[in-house]
Amino acid sequence: MKAIVDADACVGCGLCANICAEVYQMQDDKAIVIGNSITDDLLESAKEAATSCPVEAIKIEG
Ligand code: SF4
Known part of the structure; x- marks a missing residue:
């Protein structure tokens, strides 16, 4: 799994x-x-961060 941050949305x-x-x-x-x-x-923590992002800029895929 990897995390991707949309820098335009962040x-x-x-x-x-x-x-x-x-x-x-x-x-x-x-x-x-x-x-x-x-x-x-670290997956659970990384996912929690993604769901907590106020603008949904984080995708976790893999
Ligand atoms: S939580 Fe979302 S908006 Fe905040 S720094 Fe992380 S990616 Fe950017």
Whole structure:
């Protein structure tokens, strides 16, 4: 599984990075995804961040 952030949609609130810092980081007021794939132990947290995003900018697919 991997996470994809739509940088155009992201409003830079920082919520995803707060919820799952292992997968999401803020860079220039946008969230970026660290690494290519989400390890199993981080999947729940990464999904929680995606569902918490106020503008639904995060997709998890894989
Ligand atoms: S939660 Fe959504 S809007 Fe907020 S920083 Fe993350 S991707 Fe951007």
